Amino acid sequence: xxxxxxxxxxxxxxxxxxxxxxxxxxxxxxxxxxxxxxxxxxxxxxxxxxxxxxxxxxxxxxxxxxxxxxxxxxxxxxxxxxx
Numbered sequence: 001x002x003x004x005x006x007x008x009x010x011x012x013x014x015x016x017x018x019x020x021x022x023x024x025x026x027x028x029x030x031x032x033x034x035x036x037x038x039x040x041x042x043x044x045x046x047x048x049x050x051x052x053x054x055x056x057x058x059x060x061x062x063x064x065x066x067x068x069x070x071x072x073x074x075x076x077x078x079x080x081x082x083x
Contacts (some may be wrong), residue, residue, distance in 0.1 A: 005011050017028040060068070 005014070011025075014025040014029050017023075017032070018025045021028060021031075023031070
């Protein structure tokens, strides 16, 4: 299915980038979207790494060993909501 760009600014930017790079407008847009996707997924991965580090450093050491690696029951979740 084709993409129909109805925004004049986007059309102009695509044409300018295509002229600079010698690519088609379609390729210029594809490359821009690939770079944006890479940036977003890298940011998400970095963010999750930070969460994992925080859990390992500040959370898991405070969880009693008998509760580690044990799935939470509905009653456990309900008890958390009552706090």
